[in-house]
Amino acid sequence: MAVEAFGLTKRFGNFTAVDHVDLSIREGEIFGLLGPNGAGKTTLVRMLTTLMRPTEGTAKVGGYDILREPDEVRKAIGLVAEKLILYPRLNAVENLMFFGRLYGMEGEELRRKVDELIEMVRLEGFKDFPIGGYSSGMRQRLNIVRALLHDPRILFLDEPTAMLDPQSIRFVRDLIKDLRKGGRTIILTTHIMEEAEELSDRVGIIDHGRILVVDTPEGLKSKLGVSNLLEVFLELTGRDLRDRAENRIPIRAVGRM
Amino acid sequence: MGFKRIAYVTMVMAHKDLLDFWKAKMLVVAFTLFPIVMMAIFGYMFPSITSANPYAGKFSSPYGRLPIAIVNEDGGRAGEEIADRFAQLASSTGLFEVRDFASLEAAKERMTEGKLKGVLVIPQGFTESLSSGRQAILTIIVDDTNPQAASSIFGQASSLVRIISEGVAASRISGLGAGADPMALLEPIGLERRPFVRGSATTFQFLAPGFMALTVTLGTLSGLAATISREKEQGTLDGIMVSPVPRYTVVVSKVLAQTVRGMIQSFIILAVSMLFFGVRVYGSPLLMVLTMFLAVLSFSGIGIIITAISGEQETAMTSLMLINMPMTFLSNVVFPIEQLPWWLQVVGKSLPLYYSADALRKIIVLNAQIHHIAPDLIVLALYSLLTLSAAIPIFVRSVSR
Structure with missing residues (x-):
């Protein structure tokens, strides 16, 4: 198993963002983690990537315990977070070289890897410009390959196509399909159902911090007798807007998320 | 993880911070102008009568x-x-x-x-x-x-x-x-003043070392708060935290980068004071560097703790003002501390700026040797040790909640 969670829980004050999640993600699969806004997707990913300590429970990622062997977990994973992990004043090469060095890469090896990744997302012509001047699409392409510097076996992508134009969305989705080559496990959070349907081998639907169901997109559709994943999603998570008073997060917790 | 690797990633992160700083051209300009403007204002505010004037001593x-x-x-x-x-x-x-x-x-x-x-x-x-x-x-x-x-x-x-x-x-x-x-x-009995300090000790000679210490301190505090909370808010801190580097090296690298920035700024101050306002350095430059290094270090812990507790940039900056203003006026930098009532003197002397300003002044004006300023340096070193050893766990906790 690439990821195994055991009763993983995160509370902020009285608010429970992730509630006793048990989850198994297989080696080499693309796993879609679906849920409405505020369902707990990002909190779950942050715990699995060692950025946040669970209140209860634990998980194994790449075979290592997130609490006891965080550095081994970190070597095994790559993260494309919701926010860009890039310094706007630095250019593409400087950004990638910096993060590469944090993974212990140096010299010619690092240089080659950086060039290869920049070419992979077709930014050769822009590699000397500060990335603050890039378009959102260019930035996100670079942001994704930033997570690949050390060839991680497991890649977390948190809403990788939010805010992108159709061309960039297409490019990013094709890139994700490419990235699974060689047996890499990909965990993708999204609330765009067509994306999940196109890319995922299996999906897990999460709401109010709980995993409601895990299955293949086809399995879910036939189980509920609907024609697409969006109907599955609305059937399971309800059709009402989410902004109800009991869903509010205490303001002090917001800064930590 | 070996010491070499830890030192290496710390340097890599400090280098990145300085590179990031260097790329913000307008910031570099303001950073350079700030000490020049500050010293120019105070230089003209407290002019000195030149020794050529026959009434100079009066x-x-x-x-x-x-x-x-x-x-x-x-x-x-x-x-x-x-x-x-x-x-x-x-x-x-x-x-x-x-x-x-x-x-x-x-x-x-x-x-x-x-x-x-x-x-x-x-x-x-x-x-x-x-x-x-x-x-x-x-x-x-x-x-x-x-x-x-x-x-x-x-x-x-x-x-x-x-x-x-x-x-x-x-x-x-x-x-x-x-x-x-x-x-x-x-006047059957007269009193003549003979300078203890070579040349004439002007008010500016008193002020310049204090301002060096003050600028370094203010720069360190606001610099640390700005870079840490910016990285948190823009999300780049996650990129560092998700890589296999020890958490504390992030803190150490930030302090290192700020130290370099602070020292550059204070040497600009010194250069302006010497070139335009006749300030003379009688002591050892090496001792000055050591003092300045401790001055930055002594405040780094405080800056990190405030930033970690504040969570975001505006709160951090506003909280820092709470320390900055009293510190400026109570630490013997602008006004002699003897002017203050005893309890304000206690407050002033509990801030590390008092000791760094004091040590720098003694080096620059009195040519003090290391044994003269040892008490100051020991206080600064203890301050650094205590605040940084508190700051590191607080920072680590604040980023992994």
């Missing part, structure tokens, strides 16, 4: 060229003479700019408008008193809206009147004949 921290008026209500010859002599001395010392006014009312009117800082009145009957051997009294009316300026004006005017008065007395005594030393009769 005044400590003069306000230059203050506009004052002379109103002569006397009409006698001695009144005229005194007015001329005062005006002449005022311009040769550069202390006042004297204007004549016909009436006290007109002069007071101008003072209310703020165009005059004081009015020297030669009252009716001045010549008569003087010639009949009684003490003749001059009156000065001073703009009291700024008490500190007012007392300086009074002090400066008194010094000038004293010079004139001594002249008058001397000529009278020598008129009595018998070869008596006029000064011996007038």
